[in-house]
Amino acid sequence: GAVVSQHPSRVICKSGTSVKIECRSLDFQATTMFWYRQFPKKSLMLMATSNEGSKATYEQGVEKDKFLINHASLTLSTLTVTSAHPEDSSFYICSARVWVNAEAFFGQGTRLTVV
């Protein structure tokens, strides 16, 4: 199957700093990628849809100036958490769907801890 690689898998940062998370489709091109956030024992919550070459579409309640998404190529989307605060600590997951049956492939996830 298709592979989506996410990096880093874990990151600890100080409050007020920014963190960039990369999501790559390794063996297929992804015009669209999706970013989710998951809090402990909760379900995945869609944050935004990332479109190659255009602005991302954010879900209601997600601050676009805080969660900067860039999808500069067909194989790379990045999520930058700016001015991170402890409440941004969460598990962030990216995903892309292939065109054949729209099966979704997910990255390994990034555990962000803001101290």
Add this chain to the structure above:
Amino acid sequence: LAKTTQPISMDSYEGQEVNITCSHNNIATNDYITWYQQFPSQGPRFIIQGYKTKVTNEVASLFIPADRKSSTLSLPRVSLSDTAVYYCLVGDNQAGTALIFGKGTTLSVSS
């Protein structure tokens, strides 16, 4: 998007068959039913997808009645490694459409 309802949790023992039912009363004509599995601290993984009747692959079976208002994921002879959260999703098969996750079912398998 069709809303899905599934049990919050289920318990089972190794070797048993587990059936997880999902309700999706408002499923649309062009919607598919897809199940994903998620282990702690990992991204979800596709298990199976169907539109109607029965679908079987190497890990599970999916039963969908004629009215398509519900579906049942069947896991034969579960093992400890099947302990995970299982999500039932209903939606179209467009690659540009995001998957919307419900609460999922936490399956705990004991020895």
